[in-house]
Amino acid sequence: MKLPVATEWALHCATSLAQLEVGTTASAADLAEYFGLPAAYLAKQLQALTRAGVLAATTGPRGGFRLGRAPADITLLQIVEAVDGTSAPYECREIRQQGRGALPDSWCRHECILAVKMADAHQAWRANLDAVTLADILDELPPTAPARTRKLLGRGPSQAH
Amino acid sequence: MKLPVATEWALHCATSLAQLEVGTTASAADLAEYFGLPAAYLAKQLQALTRAGVLAATTGPRGGFRLGRAPADITLLQIVEAVDGTSAPYECREIRQQGRGALPDSWCRHECILAVKMADAHQAWRANLDAVTLADILDELPPTAPARTRKLLGRGPSQAH
DNA sequence: GAGGTTCTACTCGGATAGTTAGTGTCCGAGTCGCCATGG
DNA sequence: CCATGGCGACTCGGACACTAACTATCCGAGTAGAACCTC
Numbered sequence: 001m002k003l004p005v006a007t008e009w010a011l012h013c014a015t016s017l018a019q020l021e022v023g024t025t026a027s028a029a030d031l032a033e034y035f036g037l038p039a040a041y042l043a044k045q046l047q048a049l050t051r052a053g054v055l056a057a058t059t060g061p062r063g064g065f066r067l068g069r070a071p072a073d074i075t076l077l078q079i080v081e082a083v084d085g086t087s088a089p090y091e092c093r094e095i096r097q098q099g100r101g102a103l104p105d106s107w108c109r110h111e112c113i114l115a116v117k118m119a120d121a122h123q124a125w126r127a128n129l130d131a132v133t134l135a136d137i138l139d140e141l142p143p144t145a146p147a148r149t150r151k152l153l154g155r156g157p158s159q160a161h
Numbered sequence: 162m163k164l165p166v167a168t169e170w171a172l173h174c175a176t177s178l179a180q181l182e183v184g185t186t187a188s189a190a191d192l193a194e195y196f197g198l199p200a201a202y203l204a205k206q207l208q209a210l211t212r213a214g215v216l217a218a219t220t221g222p223r224g225g226f227r228l229g230r231a232p233a234d235i236t237l238l239q240i241v242e243a244v245d246g247t248s249a250p251y252e253c254r255e256i257r258q259q260g261r262g263a264l265p266d267s268w269c270r271h272e273c274i275l276a277v278k279m280a281d282a283h284q285a286w287r288a289n290l291d292a293v294t295l296a297d298i299l300d301e302l303p304p305t306a307p308a309r310t311r312k313l314l315g316r317g318p319s320q321a322h
Numbered sequence: 323g324a325g326g327t328t329c330t331a332c333t334c335g336g337a338t339a340g341t342t343a344g345t346g347t348c349c350g351a352g353t354c355g356c357c358a359t360g361g
Numbered sequence: 362c363c364a365t366g367g368c369g370a371c372t373c374g375g376a377c378a379c380t381a382a383c384t385a386t387c388c389g390a391g392t393a394g395a396a397c398c399t400c
Contacts, residue, residue: 001162001163001164001245001250002162002248002250002252002344002382003162003250003251003252004343004344004345005252005254005344005345006344006345007251008251008252008253008254008256008275009256011275011279012256012257012275015275016262027371027372027373028372028373029371029372032260033260033261034260034261034262035256035257035259035260035262036256036259036260036261036263037256037259037260038345038346038347040346040347040348041345041346041347043373043374044345044346044374044375046373047373047374047375050373050374057372057373057374058353058354058372058373059351059352059353059354059371059372059373059374060352060353060354060355060370060371060372060373061353061354061355061356061369061370061371061372062354062355062371062372063353063354063371063372063373064372064373065373076275076278076279076282084162087163089162089163089164090164090168090169091163091164091166091169092169093166093169095169095170095173095196095197095198096173096196098196098197098198099193099194099195099196099197099198100194100195100197100313101177101195101196101310101313101314102197107303107306113298113301113302114169114172114173114176114237114298117237117290117293117298118172118237118290120289121237121286121289121290122286124285124286124288124289125282125283125285125286125289127285128281128282128285128286129278129279129282132278137274137275137278140274141274142268145268149262152261152262153262163343163383165382165383165384166383166384167383167384188332188333188334189333189334190332190333199384199385199386201385201386201387202384202385202386204334204335205335205336205384205385207334208334208335208336211334211335218333218334218335219333219334219392219393220332220333220334220335220390220391220392220393221331221332221333221334221391221392221393221394222330222331222332222333222392222393222394222395223332223333223393223394224332224333224334224392224393225333225334226334
């Protein structure tokens with residue numbers, strides 16, 4: 001059971017984008033340079049986050065990614081499942097109904113107790129991540145962090161003239 | 162994040178072995194036929210369970226696997242981590258200290274808050290599985306299940322003469 | 323008939339190939355901003 | 362000087378190779394049991 005490495009990338013990128021002024025964007029290349037990551041592969045993950053509604057993408061010059069919802073409405077679970085998928089790690093293949101010792105159907109009216117317990121644990125994991133929002137994360141950062149992030153990463157909308 | 166298919170095998174094999182009389186063993190080939198699984202690969206997983214102390218192995222004729230401890234002292238977590246390893250699914254690679262936006266060391270005195278939250282969720286998952294023992298599972302099975310399992314799978318110690 | 327010995331067959335255990343999912347990369351479609359041009 | 366049209370560059374989006382882990386398999390070391398032989 002191993003989460004993709006990109007999970008960490010997604011969490012940090014979302015946290016950084018949450019620190020920018022509303023209306024401000026950062027391109028995939030900017031974020032890649034900011035964290036020292038492969039740009040193309042990071043872009044792939046940001047696309048997944050966009051499909052999930054966590055981020056919103058704008059094309060063209062001065063375009064890039066920004067948060068798709070308010071930080072208080074984005075949970076860590078949504079970010080993790082956007083890049084890793086929503087399927088449960090334990091998949092019951094009903095081996096109790098296979099082989100020489102296959103149980104009769106009458107014994108399988110209820111779901112396999114082992115699968116239930118594994119699903120319960122997974123739900124506990126999900127609930128734990130779903131209880132933490134990006135707003136909660138921002139509260140834990142040093143007060144000077146947003147200003148620093150904006151300086152190094154932020155890029156405001158067209159402000160010429 | 163995906164658990165190996167062998168996780169289900171391990172859980173069901175341990176549950177079945179827990180239903181046998183004490184002193185009774187079942188070989189890897191027996192269990193493989195009982196569940197309709199590839200024998201050699203299943204044996205590899207049973208070896209892992211043996212290394213973890215969940216099972217105990219006996220070689221030679223009439224040998225095989227049996228529970229290494231009392232069912233009440235074996236938790237689902239021990240079985241799962243025996244086959245999947247104990248490493249956490251989320252591995253923090255400290256990308257906050259890499260790239261253009263690398264944070265200074267003074268900001269990294271505490272562990273990354275995101276890594277903490279991910280670790281918390283993993284611990285919740287582990288605690289959930291560690292709270293369920295094989296004895297708990299046996300209590301949930303139909304009363305007639307152990308007799309059936311013993312009949313189809315069990316193979317008592319030498320009873321010749 | 324009893325004991326010892328040998329032998330066989332069965333067990334686990336680790337080392338060796340094949341296949342799927344994650345990782346990394348590339349190129350193309352679309353869009354916004356800038357610049358030159360004309361009024 | 363201002364409005365407009367065209368152009369260019371930058372952006373995301375999806376399609377194509379490469380690597381690591383899980384899956385599957387084989388053969389070898391060790392041991393308990395049984396058969397056999399001897400006394």
